[in-house]
Amino acid sequence: MQKQRTILLVAAAAILLLVVAVIYIFNKPHRDVSGEHAIIVSADSLFSAFSNNEENANRLYLDKALVVEGTVQETLTNQQGQHVILFKTPDPVAAVSATFQQAPKTIIAIGAHLKIRGICSGYANDVVLRDCMLDENN
Numbered sequence: 001m002q003k004q005r006t007i008l009l010v011a012a013a014a015i016l017l018l019v020v021a022v023i024y025i026f027n028k029p030h031r032d033v034s035g036e037h038a039i040i041v042s043a044d045s046l047f048s049a050f051s052n053n054e055e056n057a058n059r060l061y062l063d064k065a066l067v068v069e070g071t072v073q074e075t076l077t078n079q080q081g082q083h084v085i086l087f088k089t090p091d092p093v094a095a096v097s098a099t100f101q102q103a104p105k106t107i108i109a110i111g112a113h114l115k116i117r118g119i120c121s122g123y124a125n126d127v128v129l130r131d132c133m134l135d136e137n138n
Contacts, residue, residue: 033117033131036065043070043087043096043127050123051091061120067135068096069115075108085116086126094125098132106134 039061041049046068049057070087073095078084083103086095098116108114118132 033065033119034133034136038065038067038117040067040069043068044089046120046127047089047091047094047096050127051094054123058122062122064120065117066120066129067115067117068098068129070096070113072108072110072112072114074110085132089127095127096129097126098129100132102133104134 041061046057046061046066049060068087072085073088074086076084076086078099083100085098085100085108087098089095098118115135115137116129116132117135118129121128121130
């Protein structure tokens, strides 16, 4: 009887800990990259780094704030309704994809040269940036 009670208490504590962890993870605020020190890199260089040596590029850029400068290839809205800008790269079928927290207040034209701030999420045929915003020095 005592052994069953101990097992039940341990299981209940583990479930409670799991619930608290899930609530914490899902309610974490987005990082504000506007005040973070950022690595400045061109879209071409960023893409080349990931396509040539993904492991090394992950060490340099993954989950870090970046200021990426490049030429806009396309603008679109993703399935979550977020504004996405694709920067041109040397590869005609790949891009640097920048997903914005909030839609930019200015209209961004295809072919425009601009800088954005965001957090690098890695490489999946495109280099993926999240929580982006237009850089103040555009």
